[in-house]
Amino acid sequence: MxxxxxxxxxxxxxxxxxxxxxxxxxxxxxxxxxxxxxxxxxxxxxxxxxxxxxxxxxxxxxxxxxxxxxxxxxxxxxxxxxxxxxxxxxxxxxxxxxxxxxxxxxxxxxxxxxxxxxxxxxxxxxxxxxxxxxxxxxxxxxxxxxxxxxxxxxxxxxxxxxxxxxxxxxxxxxxxxxxxxxxxxxxxxxxxxxxxxPVPPHDPVPAGAKAHPIREGLRWLRGNAPVRTLVIIILVFNVTWAAPWSILVLYATEHLNMGAVGFGALTTASALGGLAGTASFGWLERHVSFATLMRTCLSLEVLMHLGFALTTSGVVAFAIMFGFGAYAFIWGTISTTVRQRLVPLQLQGRIASVNMVGVFGGLVIGQLLGGLIAQAWGLTAPWWFAFAGSALTLVLVWGSISHIAAAAPALDAEGSPSKP
Missing domain, CATH: 1.20.1250.20 (MFS general substrate transporter like domains)
Known part of the structure; x- marks a missing residue:
């Protein structure tokens, strides 16, 4: 053993x-x-x-x-x-x-x-x-x-x-x-x-040319459709996710009448779901393709927003949040893995930073939109916004997900597959 x-x-x-x-x-x-x-x-x-x-x-x-x-x-x-x-x-x-x-x-x-x-x-x-x-x-x-x-x-x-x-x-x-x-x-x-x-290899720069590291990273991202699409998916889904999350404390305490303790328990349910995702990931990786897993996770995100928009039950909210934690862990692991496989070692830092700027930029935009939408139309309105926005995005990128998951591994500066 x-x-x-x-x-x-x-x-x-x-x-x-x-x-x-x-x-x-x-x-x-x-x-x-x-x-x-x-x-x-x-x-x-x-x-x-x-x-x-x-x-x-x-x-x-x-x-x-x-x-x-x-x-x-x-x-x-x-x-x-x-x-x-x-x-x-x-x-x-x-x-x-x-x-x-x-x-x-x-x-x-x-x-x-x-x-x-x-x-x-x-x-x-x-x-x-x-x-x-x-x-x-x-x-x-x-x-x-x-x-x-x-x-x-x-x-x-x-x-x-x-x-x-x-x-x-x-x-x-x-x-x-x-x-x-x-x-x-x-x-x-x-x-x-x-x-x-080891220090990663530097970008190949033609003789006499001036290196612009950030610009080179952005140029590579612009020319790589799978990674570019993945970054856009992460940006948009963070906007739609952050909109209702920005008023989650009010939604939980006033709409679901769960109180402060119940609100705190919602985040715990999410973390417990993440542990369930951890336990199941090995089996899923062996038996289900990355493309199927990515589509499933994004589809569950759409349904989660719809569920929160419709429910008035704290028990249902706990179940949804547990599921969210599970599939969010799986999505995070897969999307990170796919990006790392597709990006050359010498560009890993720059592309990872663009991804994180997209994550936090999406959070800031989503939080602002969520507050404005809730102020104008009520506490469930941000969930409807998130449902509609994520559903539309999923329809638009559905076909691209297969290309993202099946894209060829990155080549390093010498033209060989990147490897440790």
Missing amino acids: PSLGELIAPRRLGTDFRWLLASSWTSNIGDGIALSAAPLLIASLTSSPLLVAAGAMMQFLPWLLFGLLAGSIADHRDRRRLVMLANGSRAVIVLALVIFLATGQVTVWVVLATAFLYGTAEVFADTAGSTLLPMLVRPADLPLGNARLQTGFLVGNQLAGPPLGAFLFAIGSFWPFLVQILCVSLAVILISRIART
Whole structure:
């Protein structure tokens, strides 16, 4: 019978992958602690809804400002060291916040500035970190590797971290941030153990020509129909997803009459669904094509919006949210795997950053639309908008999904298939 370690990180993925996985899981626990502790800290310092909302916006703004730059840097530097430097910076930034808390000098503006600086460092850490897996495992093992990394996000960031952060905050406002520093620092130590992370090859540039890394990445994306379509799908579905999610707390407490505890339980149901998706992913990967899985996940997204628009039952909402967590995990794992297979190693950082800019850009646009739609037409209107928008998008890209899933693997700078 295989050991627990072999089940979580099979030996064939290599020792370097295990160090990457341990670092990612540890970092996700720290981020999950901050996910609940940071809003609690801001709310303890101000009653202004605008300032509270600004705290959430600090998570997205650095991606829109620095995402493409981070991708370009990740494609031209030692990616492992870049992750270490960015995570080390995050630990120092949070340490400064702890000092303000311990001395009683903290203000809401200090917290917002910390959130922005922390988010900026996170952009560089996540962008470079997302490029490491294709450099460490064989292409055939990318689905399993991504599934294990996603599991750490679900358990650490969504399930274990937030309640731990709230508990520590109740003991003392600086305690969750101290634990976060320990987690991020340990993540730096763990990823430093990775031995094999060569600097990716540079873009081939004609003699006498001036290199424009970001422009080259965008030009490659524009000319690659499968990856370009995948990025557009992710952008549009994040707009439609974020519209109703922006008013989910009001929908849950006022439309479904679930109360604050019920609202919190909805997000827990989503995380539990994600774990169910984790458990089933291996079987699905072996027995169902990626194209079928991608179409199924997007179709379920459309039906989820319709279900929320129609239901007035909290029990039904829990069931829908559980299903959402399951298929969202599967979609995230597959879409990441497909993108990593199709993008050359020297462009992984830039294309990943464009993808993330699309994700967070979609969230910002969707949240704005959701608030405006709910204000004008009621709390279920954003769900109808999401249903109509996602259904139309799915119809338009239905045929393209087969081409995305079946596209040929990327070639590296020398014209050979990219491989670790």
